[in-house]
Amino acid sequence: MQNLLLSVDRLSTFIGKLFAWAAVALTLLISWEVFSRYALNRPHGWVLDAQIMLYGTLFMFAGAYTLSKSGHVRGDVLYGFFRPRTQATIDLVLYIVFFLPGIVALTWAGWTYANESLAIREQTFNADPIPVYPFKFVIPFAGGVLLLQGLVEIVRCVICLRDGAWPPREGDVEEVDVEKLKEMVHVKDADIEALDKLVPPAQRQEGA
Numbered sequence: 001m002q003n004l005l006l007s008v009d010r011l012s013t014f015i016g017k018l019f020a021w022a023a024v025a026l027t028l029l030i031s032w033e034v035f036s037r038y039a040l041n042r043p044h045g046w047v048l049d050a051q052i053m054l055y056g057t058l059f060m061f062a063g064a065y066t067l068s069k070s071g072h073v074r075g076d077v078l079y080g081f082f083r084p085r086t087q088a089t090i091d092l093v094l095y096i097v098f099f100l101p102g103i104v105a106l107t108w109a110g111w112t113y114a115n116e117s118l119a120i121r122e123q124t125f126n127a128d129p130i131p132v133y134p135f136k137f138v139i140p141f142a143g144g145v146l147l148l149q150g151l152v153e154i155v156r157c158v159i160c161l162r163d164g165a166w167p168p169r170e171g172d173v174e175e176v177d178v179e180k181l182k183e184m185v186h187v188k189d190a191d192i193e194a195l196d197k198l199v200p201p202a203q204r205q206e207g208a
Helices: 002-020 024-038 047-068 084-119 136-165 179-186 189-198 201-207
Strands: none
Touching: 002 024, 002 047, 002 136, 047 084, 084 136, 179 189
């Protein structure tokens, strides 16, 4: 079971990191349009729509990735003090009452919405129209991946209720924890204080 859970985590991570390249595409597209508009005096009407679609794709496919890393916004001020079983109970109730109905509705409605757009070959309304329906299919596909990851999180809640501890999840890049970093390189506070004594007082004041 744990291997299956981690496999879904890896899938969500892969998809999230794959579509994170949309940020690079956005940067290049906007830079090129600024150059074309102001240096070449050749603006393009479709670029703004393409920017919105790229940003929407990036945002939608980041949902499952963020959920797999337990990175969505939560009231951690109180939640962090609860026992794992209490945390799992709260999460399980919220997943069943709010998450599942919302994401199932998003995926179902998104699929209908995208197919209706495909049926009429929907395009943007400007001088240089581009197709809209490929972007609208992002909604059900991103919703499906998020729903899959949500089911994994529900299973994790059940396991935590049974075992009294959260099962492990896939790690990823995180903010640097200074204390952990010191443990990794075997540096103690006394070592840092000894190095500080070797620095002249004037330089210490400049550094501050």
